[in-house]
Amino acid sequence: MSRDLSPREARDRFLSRRKQENTAKTVRSYENRLTQFVRWAEDERIDSMSELTGWDIDEYRAAREADGLAPATLKGHLMSLKQLLDYCASIDVVDDDLPDKVNIPTLTKAEESSDVMLEPEDASSLLSFFRNSDTLFGTPRHAFLEVAWHVGARMSGIRALDLRDFDPDRQTLEFRHRPPTLLKNKEDGERFVGISKPVVKALRTYIARERFDKRDEQGREPLFCGRQGRPSDTTFRAWSYMSTYPCHVKKCPHGNRRETCNYTRRNHASKCPSSRSPHAIRTGSITWQLLQGIAIETVAGRVNATPETIRRHYYRASEWEEFEELRAEETLKLDIGGFDA
Template sequence: MSNRDLSPREARSRFLSRRKAENTDRTLRTYENRLTRFVEFCEERDITKMSELTGWDIDEFRADREAADIAPTTLRGSMVALKQLLDYCESIDVVEDDLADKVNVPTLTRSEESSDQQLAHDDAERLINFYRSSRKWQGRPEHVVLEVAWHVGCRMSGLRALDLRDYNPDEQTLEFRHRPPYTRLKNKEQGERVVGISEKVVDALDTYLARERVDKRDEKGREPLFCARQGRPSNSTFRAWSYMGTQPCLITQCPHSKRRETCDYTRRNFASKCPSSRALHAVRTGSITWQLLQGLDIETVAKRVNARPETIRRHYYKAGLHEEFEELRADVTLKLDIEDNDS
């Protein structure tokens, strides 16, 4: 090992700077959040140098996280991030060789590994039908983001990366492109694809473009498909649109005995607190299950949502164990629409 050394905080910063070329901003923030607790743990115990770390310290960190009564997936995420940090530190000779191997990453059961929260098909259908028939809400960002997220099953980074030029209403397609450094797809160029959308999704997008979209370029001079007053919306804006757009009180009585007119959850900064609102990842999870049950084979869905088939089977497919996939019809993606559900 060399004479160079780093504090835990310096090691985290250096590790994150090396990941910038490989990861989206969202992934970087996830790494930062997961490693912050490790940095705090070290500082609380006066561990000032990474070279001082031992297997005992690593085991104590895991015990500290377990004592916090966090979810199994959160614990695993913390330990995976620590292992990757230590792998990096080994590569630059800051810690002893094989220290990363002493990180005990927990193995999760399938039920622990896969979150049960999703936007249910029935809820999605009621919401989308409401938006399509409402003069007030049709074409608003809450509507079109839900339309695209549900019918495509894309990630938030994919929604944010879409430019106006990526939308072809005549061909009924959206093209997802990796354009770093400002907009990235999770799997970079391998995540690039063209997906088909139904005429009704096209109608929703056209209404949004005609009535709601702010005609503004982003800081790179590009024209975002989804655009806000400041240009390309931030991730927090997309999250707010999803949380606000999936609140059941838009279409029915509040299941939590609140009045929409006075409920704080209807305000943008508090929308995520609504127990019945759903994040975009929950929309994606529900969408993937729904697409499979509409007859798309798992390979087609995997390409459409930019995920591996084995990942879909393990994390996203929420249908019953005895459900069978139907054979894919050649033109199914251009007709795939929530109002045409036969299942």
């Protein structure tokens, strides 16, 4: 080998390369997963990546399985390890054949897909609540929920939107890859997405009443903008959890009183068992769009995913076979207000 790196050094070097190509969220995911590998390697006194063997890799997998990881989580950890080893092989730190010794498990659809999502019936009730509220209409959490639900975009994509990307007259949002705000699939994720008039109204109200007129560090004007400029991922998650409290529209399913419930505090919103993350909203949105009979290719374009990914993670033949031959509906009319609960 012409070079040598410790597991920790290899991780850090790999992450530095990822920062040039991936969103901050994706890099954090790599870091979290690979840190588990680094800790294991250091506990096993593996000082050099060149020492790794197929046996070591299998031992690491066994250790992660013993930790009780869910199948999908285990697969994610091993895929990240393989990518690290691929990188190390490319710079002559490990043998070329070592990455192929990472045995990536094959999962069933049930194991790969998460059952946690914002149900369409709940989204309908929540958006109806916000649309009819004198005090919450057009607030950041309401505007975020409207966009997240009706588009099905990733949180990183919504965060990357600039004010100029919203065209109320054409009823569109334009998603663009403009580092350092990154789209999941870079330029391939760029697209125009149609939105319904109620979504336009919510965004217009948010811009007029709630949005701070600030610029980010690059001089851009974020569509969603706070006192300090473009909000952090933590802020978007807080809006997500706070907009999906079930107690907005019905009695608390957990027996709590809203007036005294700690979950209603911003810093505790994620702890409510029934509030939902941005990913859960995205999952529910994709499911709902498919159930409206919109062609899977159209949904894939809106949410920046491949039809194959959507079929694998969201498609249930027993429920959607009847929709296979339906023509895509006009997406400008796609609105939760028309959901038949």
